[in-house]
Amino acid sequence: MDGCSAASTFLTDSLELELGTEWCKPPCFSCAFDNREGKFSGESYLASGALKRLILNLDPLPTNFEEDTVELFGFQWVTETALVYSCRELFHLFRQQIFNLESLVQVSCDFGKIATLHAKADSIRQQCVVFLHYIKVFIFRCLKVQEAESHSRPAHPYEALEAQLPSMLVDELRGLLLYIGHLAALPSVTVGAFVNQNQMKLFPPSWHLLHLYLDTHWLVLEILHILGEKLKQVVYGRQFIGQAGDNLTNVSLFEEHCEHLFCDLICLSLNRFDKVMPSEALLISHCPCSCVKELWVLLIHLLDHRRKWSVADSFWNWLNKLLRTLFEKSSDQRRSSVSLTQAKDPLGFSWWISVHVASLYQIDRHGVSDKMKQMESNWSFIEELLKRSVTVQDSILEEQLRMHLHCCLTLCDFWEPNISVVTILWEYYSKNLNSSFSISWLPLKGLTNIIKSPLSMLTLVRNCCSDKQDPDLYKSSSSYIIFLCILAKVVKKAMRTSGPHPWKQVKGRIYSKFHQKRMEELTEVGLQNFFSLFLLLAAVAEIEDVASHVLDLLRFLRPASMSSHGALVWKGQMAFLLMYAQKNLDIGVWAEKLSCEFQEKAKEFLVSKNDEMVQRHALWTLLCIYIDGVQEVFETSSCLYPSHEHLLNDGFSMLLPACRESELRTVLNFLQAVLARIRSVHQQLCQELQRENVDLTVQSSLSAKERPLAAVAGALWRHFFSFLKSQRMTQVVPLSQLADAAADFTLLAVDMPNTAPPDLQPQPVISIIQLFGWDDIIWPQVVARYLSHLLQNSTVYEALSQSSCVSSQSLTIRSWVRCVLQMHIKHLSDPDLLIDVNPEQAVEKEYMEQLAEMTRLLFTLSEVKSVFSKAQIEQLPSPDDPKQALIQFLEAVGVTYRTLQTFSDKSAMVTKSLEYLGEVLKYIKPYLGKKVSSAGLQLTYGIMGILVKSWAHIFATSKAQKLLFRIIDCLLLPHTVLQQDKELPGPMLTAIQKTLPLYLQGICIVCCQSQNPNAYLNQLLRNVIEQYIGRFLPTSPCVSDLGQHPVLLALRNPASVPSMTPLRKHTVHAIRKSYLEFKGSSPPPRLASVLAFVLQLFKDTEMGACDLELLLPGILKCLVLVNEPQVKKLATENLQCMVQTCQVGSEGGPATQLTSLFRQFIQDYGMQYSYQVYSILETVATLNQHVVIQLIPTLTQSLKDSELKWGLGRNIAQREAYSRLLSGLGQVGQGEKQRLEK
Secondary structure, eight states, rough: HHHHHHHTTTTTHHTTSSSSSOOOOOOOOOOOSOTTSSOOTTTTTTTTTHHHHTTTTOOTTTTTSSSSSETTTTTTTTTTTHHHHEEEEEEHHEEEEEEEEEEEEEEOOOOOTTTHHHHHHHHHHHHHHHHHHHHHHHHHHHHHOOGGGHHHHHHOOOHHHHHHHHHHHHHHHHHHHHHHHHHHHHSHHGGGGGOOOOTOOOOHHHHHHHHHHHHHHHHHHHHHHHHHHHHOOOOEEEEOTTTSSSEEEHHHHHHHHHOOOHHHHHHHHHHHTOOOOOGGTTSOSOOOHHHHHHHHHHHHHHHHHHHSSSSOHHHHHHHHHHHHHHSSSSSOOOOOSOOOOSSSSSHHHHHHHHHHHHGGGGOOTTTTOOOOOOOOHHHHHHHHHHHHHHHHHHHHOHHHHHHHHHHHHHHHHHHHHHHOHHHHHHHHHHTTTOOOOTTTTTTOOOOSSSSHHHHHHHHHHHHOSSSSTTTHHHHOHEEEEEEEEHHHHHHHHHHHHHHHHHHHHHHHHHHOOHHHHHHOOOOOOHHHHHHHHHHHHHHHSSSHHHHHHHHHHHHSSSSHHEEEEEEHHHHHHHHHHHHHHHHHOOHHHHHHHHHHHHHHHHHHHHHHHHOOOHHHHHHHHHHOOOOHHHHHHHHSSSSSTHHHHHHHHHHHHHHHHOHHHHHHHHHHHHHHHHHHHHHHHHHHHHHHSSTTOOOHHHHHHHHHHHHHHHHHHHIIIIIIHHHHHHHSSSSOOOHHHHHHHHHHHHHHHHGGGSSSOGGGGGGHHHHHHHHTTOOTTTTHHHHHHHHHHHHOOOOHHHHHHTSSOHHHHHHHHHHHHHHHHHHHOOOTTTTOOOOOSGGGGGGGGHHHHHHHHHHHHHHSSHHHHHHHHTOOOSSOOHHHHTTHHHHHHHHHHHHHHHHHHHHHHHHHHHHHHHHSSHHHHHHHHHGGGSSSSSHHHHHHHHHHHHHHHHHHHHSHHHHHHHHHHIIIIISSSSSHHOOTTSSSOHHHHHHHHHHHHHHHHHHHHHHHHHHHHHHHHHHHHHHHHHHHHTTOOOSSGGGGGTOOEEEEEEOOOOTTSSSSSSHHHHHHHHHHHHTTTOOOTTTTTTTHHHHHHHHHHHHHOOOOOHHHHHHHHHHHHHHHHHOHHHHHHHHHHHHHHHHHHHHHHTTTOOOOHHHHHHHHHHHHTTTTHHHHHHHHHHHHHHHHHHHHTTTTTHHHHHHHHHHHHHHHHHOHHHHHHHHHHHHHHHHHHHHHHHEEEE
16 A cells, blocks of 8 residues: 555556545544654655645546545445535535544543554544545546536536536635634644654544644645536535635635744644754754645645745745734734734744755655755845844843854755845944853853964854854854854855855955044954954955955054054964965965064063063963964965975074973974974975876976075074983983974985085085984983884984994984993983882882883894894893893893904904993993982992903903903902991892802903913902902801802802802902911901801812812911810811812822912911811811821921920920820821830
8 A cells, every 4th residue: 555655656647547446544634654754654745745736737547536425434435426416415424524533532541551542543544535536536637617608508407517616616715724723722632642652653633633633624725626627617605705805715714824824833833942052953843744845844845836826925924924023012012813923032933944845845646755856935024033043132142142142054955045134234244243152051162252372263164155054153152253154154055156246245345344443442352253253254255365364453452452463363364375285275374464473472471580470471372373374384385385494584583492391392392293284295206206207398387496496404403403402411401302303304314415504515414423322421312212213214224324323223222222221320411310119119110111122123123133142042131121132132232242253243242242242331330320210229329230241251351351350349349348447238239149150250251361361360250259258258157058159159159150169269369368378376356257158168169289279278277276066066067178178189198289288287287286286177178087187297397396396395285285196096196106115
């Protein structure tokens, strides 16, 4: 059924007549479907094609009522005669059915009855609708037009009745309308059926009754229209008279019913309008349901159709006439024949319903929306509404005015342009330019009292000129802004259709309102509105003409206004400059004017005092406007003109020295943006020049574009780079921005080297890198960030490879080494400011991330890759830990050197390695000052220790030994160490303790690798050992506590160190000289700890006979002269170790060295300390009798000499002690014992 009606929608009229005779359901109003897509039901008058057939005067229902009989109200009737013979009866049955349906409305509609009531109500409605459609079909097919000659002959009874039918129909239709009454007079329960939503498609009787009323009202109009079209004459009624007291006709009834129907629809809309907020006016429709919307569309098409072929009023005339009555006073004004509900806001309602009804003109005869359709305008009435809206006496509020103008803007989008609308509105706003047009209770959303920037001004203008409306325009824009939107839309449309003439009209109206007095009266808000207006005019019309007029008008401003509103004036002028740039026009006039003003303000800013905060703030505001605006100009301009250079004048040279840190950030951000834009434009020009088949004309044009670009670049070098160069070692410029700006200038030098100043020539790239990347006095934060920018740029690689600087990569590696070593220095210029917290947290996160990035990029250098490749390290270190990465790099350098075979390669590698380090001791010097940084000291000693050990073979060369000597002197033997009365700082001592083994092992390797013995190096090694053996001795002489002593750790002969002989030798010498030397009979300090150290030394290393010669006398002396139990115990253990060591070395036989040492010991102490000597030798005898047996002659002679010396004869006690010793020496001892007894 729906398919049949839908199919007929798009068929031609002739094809419709050829459709089958299958009965199609007659069209009716229906909103019982999903209307979210804005489409009408297939049963509707629009979608079914009923309206089209009505307008084209075709058969209303070509496939219906084709049978001989028709069923109406449950009875069978003859199709071709029923209406003639039974017209009154059928209308009576129709009214009876309406009564039945009204009775169903009174029945309680609960859930259990809804299905039954829906079925009954739907049946009644369908019967009534079928009857009304039958009337249309009967008139079209069966009603015969009475000819004039037919009155002269006797009429057939049927013809007589047929002749009366038109008058009877007029009477019955009038009676039917009186019976059903007005839609607006329906009970609220029935009107509430409009909003009934039922997903089960079961509707209460009230819904069916309401829609039957809609069907009836519309079908009555259809019947009257078809009747008039059929008869082509006026039909008089016989029972009723018209509203004016004259005879009722089909024409008067049609007009009367139209008026009533309009009134009903307006009243329904008024009920909805009372609940509409002004901000929601365009979002909430005036139609309670799609059926009412369809009825509006049907009226539009029918009335405008009748207007084309008769003197009848058009749709807009009908609506305008009734809406005007809303403004009439009820007592003393002429009243309409049908009264309307008094509106609370007739003006707002008229705007609201006008814009929504106007949108319905987009719907065609089939109910399909066509936004490209030419729409009938209603400007005459809208102009009346506009005049009422802007009449001052009516005191229209801003919230109302916004809604009115929002509606007007929408209508401007619908209809043809109308200059009168702009004229009316401008008359109002020209008098109120100083008003802010704000709503006190509405929070600002995207709208501020004063525009923030020139770009925001242009954004506002661009939004006003946009063809797409902002759905939130009411809340985001004032009524003045909406007026600007109307102005833009009208002027653009008018110029497209009528050329420049409309613009001249508008220009004349607007320009005439501005003169000197008016400009002087403008407040800050007024100036803002002034600029918004003229920027919009420039955007939609002649920009040069508008801009010239603005310059003339600005000269009328008083000096007081310029001082108080200077920021806004600058923003406005900068906005015009930016608009010129966006339109790719020469900015010369504006650039010259603004740059001169900028230079004056920059000079004032330079000479202003720091305590004049108000003046500085005011000046800085203006300067910021200029800076931001110029940046936008450069970023917007597609190509640069000579006038762009004017924007970068000497004002910047005066401004930069006067800026503080926060202000410098703003200026340097501007600099970076301009540099980036210049490079981008230059690259585009180069790409165009490199294209194939570029003729000479194009080349000449591109070269001409290059000249202003070079001029702008030259201005940047003059005013900005010289400042950065002078401030590279100060703390004035933020470090990150200094690095970024320097990198940008470097890239500019790569692209356009000829623009660089003479002091950087002939190789500007190398010169800049030397200043900001390779110079050791620049902050490491700057160097790391600067070089990271360059390392990731391939063009810099190419520039360096083509330059004469062959060591560029080495210098870059050296800078990286410095950055890692100085990661704990907060400010290089103040080395006392050190970060001294947890090492993991010691480095600022930003700098650590930058250092990691620099490390990652550095490892992409060919020279670094070569080092790791030669060292056979396939997996590169992780850049996330720069310290560890540096350690692995240094180790790789050492490994690489050891793999080299030829002398020339080794010599070149030493030179390259020393280039990597540079002045490394200067890098770490701040850590060694008065202020102590534990994290810095740990980093310094750790990396330098790795360096000494892994580069030992390099340091063994004559080129590198000087650096090794300096490292030892600076880190291990500073003046503080040599001064016995001063203690080393705790963090330094801790760092040395952790890393000393690395230094000792490295120096030991150097000593072994040196071709010629280096006395000075050996002396340094011995001094280091002497200084730190005692410093790291434990407080308690426990051997187990000595396991982590750095000297002993170094002596444990790791696999990476081939021989520890020099280290052990110097350690033994140091112990004998400094720690086992008695002053007379007084023992040295901390003797027990020293003995424990010596004991651990014997356990950890392989001691030789020469070592015993140095240590044993001291140990024996301790046993003789010291009675402290702990000392004796440790000395005895040392003696045992030495005897055992000598025994192993002699492979079980007598140890000649040991014997001679003990013989000398006996000679020194035998006479005075004989008992201690015998006790010591008893201990030795338990370990090695052969050694003691060799000493018997010496012992006997010592005994005799002692007795002779004292002159007391035999010393019985001494002889007994000696006898005990001899008793333990076997047969040799017994024989000596017998000889002594004789």
